[in-house]
Amino acid sequence: MKHLLSRTWFIGVLAALCMPAQAALNVLSCEAEWAALASEIGGKRLNVSSATTGQQDPHRIEARPSLIARVRNADLLVCTGLDLEAGWLPVLLQQSGNRRIQPGQPGNFVAGNLVPRLELPTQLDRAQGDVHGSGNPHIQLNPHNLVPVGEALATRLGELDPANAEAYRAAYADFRARLEFAMQRWEQQAVALNGVGVIAHHKDMVYLFDWLGMREIGNLEPKPGLEPSSAHLAALLQQLRQDPARMVLHTPYQSERASQWLSAQASIPAVMIPNTVGGTDAATDLFTLFEDIISRLLGGLQ
Amino acid sequence: MSIALAIGVASTLCARAAGATGSEAEQLRAELAATRAAFETRIAALEARLGAIETPPTKGEPVRSEQLDTIESRLQQVEIVANQPPQTSANAFNPQMSVILAGTWANLDENPDDYMLGGFVPAGGEGGPGERGFSLGETELTLSASIDPLFYGQVTFAVDAGDEISAEEALVRTSALPDGFTAQFGRFYSALAYQNAQHAHTWDFSDIPLVYQAMFGGQYKTEGLQLKWLAPLEQFVELGVEFGNGDQFPGQDDGNGVGAYTLFASTGNDIGASASWKGGIAWLGTEAGSRVYAEPDPSRQDVSNPTEFNGDSTTWNTYLVYKWAPNGNGQEHHFTLQGEYFDRHEDGVMLQLNTSRGNGRSSYRGDPSGWYLQGVYQFMPRWRVGLRYDSLDSGTLRLRSLDGVLRDADFPTLATYDPDRTTLMLDYSPTEYSRLRLQYAHDQSAPGATDQQLYLQYLMSLGAHGAHQF
Numbered sequence: 001m002k003h004l005l006s007r008t009w010f011i012g013v014l015a016a017l018c019m020p021a022q023a024a025l026n027v028l029s030c031e032a033e034w035a036a037l038a039s040e041i042g043g044k045r046l047n048v049s050s051a052t053t054g055q056q057d058p059h060r061i062e063a064r065p066s067l068i069a070r071v072r073n074a075d076l077l078v079c080t081g082l083d084l085e086a087g088w089l090p091v092l093l094q095q096s097g098n099r100r101i102q103p104g105q106p107g108n109f110v111a112g113n114l115v116p117r118l119e120l121p122t123q124l125d126r127a128q129g130d131v132h133g134s135g136n137p138h139i140q141l142n143p144h145n146l147v148p149v150g151e152a153l154a155t156r157l158g159e160l161d162p163a164n165a166e167a168y169r170a171a172y173a174d175f176r177a178r179l180e181f182a183m184q185r186w187e188q189q190a191v192a193l194n195g196v197g198v199i200a201h202h203k204d205m206v207y208l209f210d211w212l213g214m215r216e217i218g219n220l221e222p223k224p225g226l227e228p229s230s231a232h233l234a235a236l237l238q239q240l241r242q243d244p245a246r247m248v249l250h251t252p253y254q255s256e257r258a259s260q261w262l263s264a265q266a267s268i269p270a271v272m273i274p275n276t277v278g279g280t281d282a283a284t285d286l287f288t289l290f291e292d293i294i295s296r297l298l299g300g301l302q
Numbered sequence: 303m304s305i306a307l308a309i310g311v312a313s314t315l316c317a318r319a320a321g322a323t324g325s326e327a328e329q330l331r332a333e334l335a336a337t338r339a340a341f342e343t344r345i346a347a348l349e350a351r352l353g354a355i356e357t358p359p360t361k362g363e364p365v366r367s368e369q370l371d372t373i374e375s376r377l378q379q380v381e382i383v384a385n386q387p388p389q390t391s392a393n394a395f396n397p398q399m400s401v402i403l404a405g406t407w408a409n410l411d412e413n414p415d416d417y418m419l420g421g422f423v424p425a426g427g428e429g430g431p432g433e434r435g436f437s438l439g440e441t442e443l444t445l446s447a448s449i450d451p452l453f454y455g456q457v458t459f460a461v462d463a464g465d466e467i468s469a470e471e472a473l474v475r476t477s478a479l480p481d482g483f484t485a486q487f488g489r490f491y492s493a494l495a496y497q498n499a500q501h502a503h504t505w506d507f508s509d510i511p512l513v514y515q516a517m518f519g520g521q522y523k524t525e526g527l528q529l530k531w532l533a534p535l536e537q538f539v540e541l542g543v544e545f546g547n548g549d550q551f552p553g554q555d556d557g558n559g560v561g562a563y564t565l566f567a568s569t570g571n572d573i574g575a576s577a578s579w580k581g582g583i584a585w586l587g588t589e590a591g592s593r594v595y596a597e598p599d600p601s602r603q604d605v606s607n608p609t610e611f612n613g614d615s616t617t618w619n620t621y622l623v624y625k626w627a628p629n630g631n632g633q634e635h636h637f638t639l640q641g642e643y644f645d646r647h648e649d650g651v652m653l654q655l656n657t658s659r660g661n662g663r664s665s666y667r668g669d670p671s672g673w674y675l676q677g678v679y680q681f682m683p684r685w686r687v688g689l690r691y692d693s694l695d696s697g698t699l700r701l702r703s704l705d706g707v708l709r710d711a712d713f714p715t716l717a718t719y720d721p722d723r724t725t726l727m728l729d730y731s732p733t734e735y736s737r738l739r740l741q742y743a744h745d746q747s748a749p750g751a752t753d754q755q756l757y758l759q760y761l762m763s764l765g766a767h768g769a770h771q772f
């Protein structure tokens with residue numbers, strides 16, 4: 001009897017340890033846009049979640065115990081890379097005890113390497129602020145970048161879960177068709193934004209401006225990662241006398257104080273735009289994200 | 303033991319054949335193809351937009367030639383980026399390097415050379431309020447890199463107050479053990495307490511809580527092996543064990559085997575989107591053989607009697623940390639509350655080479671304990687304020703002379719006393735790489751003297767972006 005009991009107990013432990021193997025793939029993204037992209041491709045076949053929300057600054061995240069536990073149980077980690085997560089992801093990887101998602105493993109997917117990068121620095125010096133050595137990592141605001149990332153992600157999902165590989169490919173093809181149709185519509189809607197000069201809080205919208213042909217006249221941060229200072233804002237205001245901007249932009253997680261100040265001084269609207277899914281109530285997926293961004297930008301022109 | 307065995311067997315059985323890993327060349331080829339596809343789509347899109355602008359939209363807005371120019375120049379830009387070769391050099395494989403420059407200016411009412419913690423066996427090490435005037439703090443250099451797909455290595459050299467360079471940590475960590483296991487070996491800060499495992503430049507105050515000074519003479523480092531396991535649960539649950547050499551206080555080891563054992567367990571989770579917590583419990587068991595300190599001779603000034611302890615020492619720790627930031631976004635405001643409690647039991651024999659009445663032996667039992675609680679609040683970007691309270695209890699001293707030579711009065715250092723300290727701090731961080739700090743402490747470490755301590759500190763970080771632990 002005692003022997004039987006201990007065997008039951010042993011099998012119980014074994015079952016508990018093996019459980020994650022039977023469930024659908026656990027996909028954890030570093031930023032909300034990649035979770036949304038994985039959901040487009042994997043639908044109900046995946047357990048998708050994001051480590052950060054649209055209300056959080058992806059540069060500055062606490063390596064919380066809950067995140068370590070989630071990385072521990074992930075089969076696939078989808079992150080921007082390009083040093084965006086350098087302040088917290090290494091701790092999560094190190095403490096997770098999960099070898100499947102370590103750099104170089106099939107469970108570690110880096111989106112940033114798949115797209116043409118802007119602002120590759122020619123010189124690396126922290127006197128220039130918190131520059132990202134591999135180029136500007138805020139790649140998600142140009143929807144064209146979702147095409148190569150989505151394609152590679154569908155392929156990777158198929159490698160990790162060969163039984164559903166065909167389904168991932170088909171879902172990606174469908175997503176791409178819908179995206180290309182939507183992008184044409186967005187680009188038509190946004191013609192009025194072409195050539196429009198704007199001020200952004202951080203250098204995190206350059207891919208958006210590159211896409212829509214907008215001009216970034218300056219940033220509220222004196223250098224990337226530095227808080228806006230009154231001296232810099234005054235200089236910026238002076239600069240706007242020569243080269244006026246139409247609006248000043250910030251994301252949900254950036255303090256609106258500096259934007260409001262410049263808005264009042266320069267008599268231009270301060271516009272908050274979501275920089276990822278979940279940043280605003282309207283931005284519930286990748287499509288509504290860009291719809292919301294464009295409608296907010298057009299609203300700022302009025 | 304049977305649990306460890308079961309987990310070991312289970313993890314072996316569980317280890318699934320790793321999915322067919324594409325070779326690196328294949329991966330590169332795929333990435334290249336994806337990049338090429340990306341350019342093609344983007345160039346097609348830009349061309350489409352060029353077309354759209356050449357045939358003016360129905361709204362009838364005239365096309366300005368600058369618009370065409372911008373698009374053309376952006377097309378060129380994209381092509382330039384596309385043609386850039388990938389950055390590769392032998393240098394890319396060098397370890398990541400980060401340097402911490404730290405220094406303090408201290409104004410201390412009491413002479414730090416006379417510093418003692420009343421009621422506690424002196425732990426030596428880096429205890430005490432530090433030097434008066436200007437001094438370098440823990441200036442340190444860290445090199446780290448993946449050694450290969452299986453191991454990661456890290457070494458930290460520090461310059462201490464005595465101008466000596468030592469290896470603070472030199473460790474190898476596994477990165478490919480299955481099923482939540484991680485092993486670490488070399489010299490490292492033990493996981494026996496919360497703040498213990500954190501490097502000095504990440505502390506919220508310029509010095510370590512008093513209880514650490516009393517229990518370990520600073521941080522408890524060990525040389526040995528650590529094994530930990532993270533449970534496959536939604537909640538963070540981690541169990542671990544360490545086998546150390548037991549050289550550092552409270553241990554003193556002269557044998558071949560393992561001199562110190564540590565068991566630790568921690569757990570933590572989120573409370574909604576804005577708050578999270580972590581708590582833990584740990585046990586350290588070690589043996590002291592010939593652990594020596596100098597006991598001042600109560601009958602004669604400037605004479606001290608070498609006092610030696612032989613026996614067992616066990617230490618318990620428990621801690622709780624709570625962090626809050628609105629929606630998990632600490633840019634504007636954030637708050638941290640952190641507390642730890644330590645409890646020690648020692649049992650053995652004190653031998654005193656008492657020069658006035660000859661050598662004597664006493665049986666000794668001690669149960670010192672202590673705790674601290676601290677809160678740090680960022681009240682506006684870049685500025686934080688903190689308050690910490692330290693409280694120690696020397697416990698009841700039980701000495702019984704074994705040969706009639708020694709009396710309790712021969713141990714003035716161990717006379718019952720409960721030190722406490724209150725510390726206030728204000729710091730300013732222009733960026734995440736630099737910090738300036740002002741700290742004031744009201745320190746009652748020893749009976750009869752209250753030390754007012756004022757510190758100005760700088761902490762600068764150069765090089766690789768250090769990731770911070772929770």
Ligand SMILES: [Zn+2]
Nearest residue numbers: 059203204224
């Ligand atoms: Zn950035």
